[in-house]
Amino acid sequence: MLASNRTADSARTKRLAVAGATGLIGSQVVAHAVALGHEVVSLSRSMGVDLTDRDSLGDRLEGVDVVIDVTRPSSMALEEAISFFTTVAKNLGRASAAAGVARMIVLSIIGLEKNQDFDWYVATLAHERAAREHFANTQVLRSAQFHEFPEQVLGRGLRGDKAEVMDVQTQPVASREVARLLVELAIGDQTEDVEIAGPQPEQLVNLVSELTRLRGDEIEVVPVPVSVAMASGSLLPGAEALLRGETWLAWARRHYGREH
Numbered sequence: 001m002l003a004s005n006r007t008a009d010s011a012r013t014k015r016l017a018v019a020g021a022t023g024l025i026g027s028q029v030v031a032h033a034v035a036l037g038h039e040v041v042s043l044s045r046s047m048g049v050d051l052t053d054r055d056s057l058g059d060r061l062e063g064v065d066v067v068i069d070v071t072r073p074s075s076m077a078l079e080e081a082i083s084f085f086t087t088v089a090k091n092l093g094r095a096s097a098a099a100g101v102a103r104m105i106v107l108s109i110i111g112l113e114k115n116q117d118f119d120w121y122v123a124t125l126a127h128e129r130a131a132r133e134h135f136a137n138t139q140v141l142r143s144a145q146f147h148e149f150p151e152q153v154l155g156r157g158l159r160g161d162k163a164e165v166m167d168v169q170t171q172p173v174a175s176r177e178v179a180r181l182l183v184e185l186a187i188g189d190q191t192e193d194v195e196i197a198g199p200q201p202e203q204l205v206n207l208v209s210e211l212t213r214l215r216g217d218e219i220e221v222v223p224v225p226v227s228v229a230m231a232s233g234s235l236l237p238g239a240e241a242l243l244r245g246e247t248w249l250a251w252a253r254r255h256y257g258r259e260h
């Protein structure tokens with residue numbers, strides 16, 4: 001599907017393909033790119049493209065300048081996630097090369113290589129490597145955890161009225177800022193890898209506790225010790241990272257809608 005709110009009469013108009021266009025990040029990338037007047041080719045199963053199927057893309061990348069890969073597998077289990085990411089990277093990379101795409105931007109996570117005892121980070125590092133292997137002009141945006149992350153962690157850790165939460169530091173960032181930066185990179189000239197995080201480090205356990213308070217949930221948050229690497233701040237951004245947007249608390253007060 002092609003979306004645009006401007007005819008392609010401007011030299012600055014780009015044609016962007018968004019893999020994972022219906023997801024949390026992808027939907028915001030599409031909306032922002034279209035608002036800026038760019039053309040967007042939306043790729044996801046619900047838009048008729050299964051990126052794990054090598055034939056599913058067809059000629060959809062014809063005329064595309066930049067591909068933005070913000071896919072995520074349905075399963076976070078190690079083997080399935082690795083298989084998904086490497087297959088999608090291969091199919092997207094080959095089709096991009098054949099169509100003459102200039103650049104591919106892949107969304108990944110800060111601190112991956114220091115946390116290879118964590119299955120999801122093994123799968124995400126495999127994603128980065130496969131993308132670079134199958135498409136030379138690959139740029140990686142590594143993000144800190146999104147503002148939505150504490151809610152996802154709470155959902156996964158909930159057992160009755162207790163929730164187990166990793167006792168780790170994070171520097172959460174608004175998903176809106178990540179989406180906007182992806183578009184900024186896609187239409188700009190910078191080709192080096194980039195990191196993005198929010199304005200300040202936080203303890204994840206404190207964020208989940210505050211979330212339960214804001215929602216009025218009677219849930220006890222139980223801190224779970226993590227690896228030495230994670231406990232020593234390996235999820236925090238490096239010195240060169242872009243720090244953008246508001247704090248988690250400012251976002252959460254608005255997003256979860258009430259104070260107690």
Ligand SMILES: NC(=O)c1ccc[n+]([C@@H]2O[C@H](COP(=O)([O-])OP(=O)(O)OC[C@H]3O[C@@H](n4cnc5c(N)ncnc54)[C@H](OP(=O)(O)O)[C@@H]3O)[C@@H](O)[C@H]2O)c1
Binds near residue numbers: 019149
């Ligand atoms: N959560 C965090 O805090 C965080 C932090 C840093 C980086 N990240 C990374 O950011 C990326 C995007 O995350 P998100 O939360 O936006 O993901 P999401 O909301 O789960 O969206 C995933 C997207 O992938 C698409 N998809 C899944 N299987 C597909 C297939 N076989 N073919 C084509 N499209 C497929 C989905 O659409 P359909 O279901 O319609 O196919 C959807 O559009 C992930 O790789 C994640 O690891 C997350």
